[in-house]
Amino acid sequence: LDVAERENADLVAMASHGRTGLARVFYGSVAAGLLHAADRPLLVVRAAEI
Secondary structure (H helix, E strand, O other), X not given: OHHHHHOOOOOEEEEEOOOOHXXXXXXXXXXXXXXXXXXXXXXXXXXXXX
């Protein structure tokens, strides 16, 4: 997010493994953390789609 702010990015894009259930609870969710911290739109795609 620091780079996005410094470069004045319009959008932050990232890939996600798409963990669900217990795995998400155990490992947490980077995407969810970024969603709450980002001050600009966040695009999250499943890694298999890339």
